[in-house]
Amino acid sequence: MRSLFSAWRLGLLGNLSNPKAALFVTTIFASTLPPSPSAMLLILAVMIMATLSFSWYTCVALVFSSERMADLYSRSRKWLDRFAGSCYLLFGIHLVANR
Numbered sequence: 183m184r185s186l187f188s189a190w191r192l193g194l195l196g197n198l199s200n201p202k203a204a205l206f207v208t209t210i211f212a213s214t215l216p217p218s219p220s221a222m223l224l225i226l227a228v229m230i231m232a233t234l235s236f237s238w239y240t241c242v243a244l245v246f247s248s249e250r251m252a253d254l255y256s257r258s259r260k261w262l263d264r265f266a267g268s269c270y271l272l273f274g275i276h277l278v279a280n281r
Contacts (some may be wrong), residue, residue, distance in 0.1 A: 193239075202270070207231060213277060 184192070197203060211227065219227075242248075246252050 197239075209273070209277060222243070 215223065215227065246255065
């Protein structure tokens, strides 16, 4: 069994090395922020993203600490990954088509 810090560090490294998260946030910022945002708007955007990320990962940790939910996710993971990948692909096509 991992220590609390070891589990936290593993999760942090996994998320920091995941290019999908960075690309997703970058596309959201690129498509919604004005061409020359003010410093206050940039600070606010970063604060909002940090708050949303912290809230999301806290909820995920709480939900998946249940053995029942972890088992359900393990059985459904392949189809959920395909669905999420399709959403990313469609969002990218939408961005390219509307430029």
